[in-house]
Amino acid sequence: MDFATFLIQTLNALQYGLLLFLVASGLTLVFGIMGIINLAHGSFYMIGAYLAFVLTSATGSLVLAIVLGIPLALLFGAFLEWLLFSHLYKRDHLEQVLLTYGLILVFEELRSLLVGNDVHGVNIPAFLDASIRLTEVMTYPVYRLAVSAVCVVLAVALYFVIQRTRLGMMIRAGNDDRTMVEALGININMIYRVVFALGVALAALAGMLAAPMSSVFPNMGSQVLIISFVIVVIGGIGSVWGALVAALIVGFADTFGKVLLPEISGMIVYLVMAVVLLWRPEGILKKG
């Protein structure tokens, strides 16, 4: 591998890792901070991608689709939390797994009824539909770089909200001791509703941003679900920074694994997870 190729592969790894972070960030919030095992997280990603497809077809613009899609996803998340998840906080993980697994089936069936089973493409907005020339044959799509930039901004924003604002403080406190927070007169139910809606919106946003790159297709959510859990576990449950570091590690392991160790590239991510957990059973950055 010459130096130029190495640099481009590094760029690939960074860009893939940031995209993974975007998908996993919502899961870190819901799983890490609220303690809900949400298997339906991948479905919210899928719903986001289909929203992007449907709204882009209707409005003719992906940007408009995202602007419309985010409030829809927030409302949808708040509604689901009110209807289903609010009854689960005091129950054990098995019931959460059952409910959220059921939701995967329900959402896939609804998707099949409403949009069908075909593969669809979503067009990249015209102002981002360009490429940067890297070598004489290879170019890099501007859209991918733009998505990476959005991921970085979101990572910083999330960190700021959780570590530096009053809302973030209440969220963290609620996770540590729910009863005490309630006793202090804070409406913990409302806070959880906000966090859950935010988690759904992040997953949906990831789906919307990924739609032009990955196409839109049935069961697309299940592909990101497992890798998201891997990232949350490697990073340390509940840590946004941890998820970012873990996503980048996974991005590098996957990219260079495919090129340098193609024979084991299918399991290299899981090997990394095993090593990290042996070294730090609580994940790289413990909750904080």
Next chain:
Amino acid sequence: MKPTKHIIGATALALALGAAFGSAQADDKVKVGLMLPSTGTYAALGAAITNGFKQFVAENGGKLGGREVEYYAVDDESDPAKATENANKLVKRDKVDVLVGTVHSGVALAMAKVARDNKTLMIVPNAGADELTGPLCAPTLFRSSFTNWQPAYAMGKVAAEKGHKKVVTLTWKYAAGQQSTDGFKEAFEQAGGKVVKEMTLPFPNVEFQPFLTEIAALKPDAVYVFFAGAGAAKFVRDYQAAGLKASIPLYGAGFLTDGTLEAMGDAGKGLLTTLHYADGLDNKKDAAFRLNYAKTYKMQPDVYAVQGYDAAQLYQAGLAAAGGDPSKQEAVIKGMEAAKIDSPRGAFTLSKAHNPVQDVYLRQAEGTQNKVVSTAIKGLADPARGCKM
């Protein structure tokens, strides 16, 4: 004395009744077991095969071999883990005369074992695993579709004819992908070319960027890939976005562009692929088939519908040779082996291993259609390696 008499009487009655029912069944209907996916990723393919099969039966007066057809359907869910159980339902419980299925190769391999163990006739209307008409071939096992080797081998020849010397291949690391790239390599290297690198990624991973970078660094004359469905759409879009489409031609087996062109958008334009079916074939059978299909099902047929249609034609040919009696299995098999099927894809016969000996077309993507450019290879037979029959 008395009880014994009763027993003899009852037994005689039962035998008589049994014989009566038995013969009534044999005279009445031919039992067709359709084991296809009706849910999951391949649901649309299963529906197309069923539609095609039923269309031929309808055109044939609602009959096969002069008898009414009774269908027994099982959703195989494209799940190899449930394949044996599902096949047993049709073979042992329903005692079908012919087992038709399926799309997924892993499921088809398990079905073939059940069918062979029970000596049930089986027709594969899609699954391209080379083994089915290779090491696992059997007198009772037929295929109306293709082997993974066939379209790939044809593309290897085309790529060499275009003057390419150095080619890189890329596919998912699973049997179909491996068989496809092997077929390509065989023809391409026979014609003097060289496959300089064979790259694979785990199925169903779709993060292609590292491979595109690798391709850009290697600068081959062309790239051959085997992908299908959503992965195919994503790969072709990524290939264009990486700027490679302009400088390094991309070739694939036909599944790359079947049902995925809408999702590819501009990136799919002009792609060259090889398959045993194409849009815009100049034959009357295809024109009539398409018209009839569109009228009945309110949509356009695809290669899967053709394969389902031909599975029914193939069985009809066998029954006709056996005087319409599905229980005369040897005669049915002889009839099928000797049949010349007037398919919408163009007429074909069967090889010794029971796989179609068929023309493979070179097609070019245009809008959402794969228009025929030329016949890449006429009457291509799979080598059926490992088949002892």
